Amino acid sequence: MKLKIGELAKRTGLTVRALHHYDKIGLLRPSVRADNTYRLYDDDDVLRLYRIQALRRLQLSLDEIGVILDDNNISMANIVSQQISLMEKQAREALALRDHLLTLSEHLAGQQLPAVDDWLTALEMTVHSEKYFTPAELRALRKRRSAVDTADKSALIKALHKLMEKQVSPQDELAQSLSQRWLQRMQEESGGDAAILIKFYQMQSEEKALQLFSGLDQATLDYMVRALACTTLPLYEAYCLPDEMEVLRQHSLTDAAHWPALIAALHLECEAGTRVSHPKVQELVKKWLALSSRKAGNSPGLQKKIQQAFAEHPVLRMGIDNRLFDYLQSALKTVAL
Structure with missing residues (x-):
């Protein structure tokens, strides 16, 4: 059976324009050239077209369909499962x-x-x-x-x-x-x-x-x-000297906005059950330590005071629940070792 493009369009319910597009992108090209220069579709072409139509019902793109039809190693079971x-x-x-x-x-x-x-x-x-x-x-x-x-x-x-x-x-x-x-x-x-x-x-x-x-x-x-x-600054006053409070005040205005994204990233790893020794978690903890150091004006003494306040006042742990707090503390210990 050899079909002209118009005949194939009528049989399949597609438009001639759609078939021309399939030809243009290399998805379906007529295999036979008649003596009068007409390009005709043979049985294999028609079978390929029916496969294209079936795959389109799975809401696959034309590019994805082309890859599937041209690669015999692709598992249709996996394609269907994904869809x-x-x-x-x-x-x-x-x-x-x-x-x-x-x-x-x-x-x-x-x-x-x-x-x-x-x-x-x-x-x-x-x-x-x-x-x-x-x-x-x-x-x-x-x-x-x-x-x-x-x-x-x-x-x-x-x-x-x-x-x-x-x-x-x-x-x-x-x-x-x-x-x-x-x-x-x-x-x-x-x-x-x-x-x-x-x-x-x-x-x-x-x-x-x-x-x-x-x-x-x-x-x-x-x-x-x-x-x-x-x-939250008043909560630190019981731990810090006036000049240390000024350091914290400056941090609130310059670096405080960096904390939420870091907390969110740690939360994702905690929720995913990632080991605290994993390089991804270790990198996040290093960022935590670097930001903590900046918060303390690179003063180890002030950093210890901040850590004490952080442990004793849950309100300072905005966005950090008990599970994430424990996860963070474990991660910090691995970096310190």
């Missing part, structure tokens, strides 16, 4: 989006109209949150999220933006107060779970669309971290 995993992930995301839309529907029924950007922020969180949170964490978050005043969070961020525009120092009382209120809202949403809180930070820091809709970009996050660091 099943992808579809299951998409199904979970669809269900998460459905849950969010149901919550939104309840708000609308109660005439609690959300701002467009508030809704888009929640939508972006729904789409991306599976990358950062476990299914159990997501279920708990959805239950608590409806009770959190998102409008208040938005107002706090806008107020912080105004302070930043005026170049108000993070040491300012208003900057600290607004940052503490925002942290309180996040703690309410996370149920006071330090691990979830640091995951929130990581997601907000990495997802640019979420930053765009929420207004909480990296610069605002850093500003709040510095302001929050300033709020």
Whole structure:
């Protein structure tokens, strides 16, 4: 059987334009050239086309299909398994989006109209949150999220933006107060779970669309971290001399914003069960020690005082739960050895 391109299009339901495209990219080329210069498709070509159509139903790209058809060593069982995993992930995301839309529907029924950007922020969180949170964490978050005043969070961020525009120092009382209120809202949403809180930070820091809709970009996050660091300074006064307090105050304004990303990275390794002796963890701990040294103005004596305060005041361990604290202490011991 030899078919012209139009005949093959009719039999398969594809357009002539699609077949020309397959020819152009080398996915399916007519094998036979007739005397009248027509290029014809033979039985093998038709069989290849049916294979292409079958693989397209697995939502594979044309490039991926070409590789599969041209490599006899590729396992179709693995391809199908991967596609099943992808579809299951998409199904979970669809269900998460459905849950969010149901919550939104309840708000609308109660005439609690959300701002467009508030809704888009929640939508972006729904789409991306599976990358950062476990299914159990997501279920708990959805239950608590409806009770959190998102409008208040938005107002706090806008107020912080105004302070930043005026170049108000993070040491300012208003900057600290607004940052503490925002942290309180996040703690309410996370149920006071330090691990979830640091995951929130990581997601907000990495997802640019979420930053765009929420207004909480990296610069605002850093500003709040510095302001929050300033709020904890009084806890060190029982351990440190006045000149040492000035060193800590300067650190709050210059280096404090480096801590959350480092804590998030350590949390990932802790959660993954990575050994503290693993080179990746060792590298993170070295960064921790270097940042701790800068915080103490390279003074071993002040560094010991900071470590004592850190161990005795859990509030200083923002984003660090007991499990991560123990993991960090074990890792620090391996570096010291």
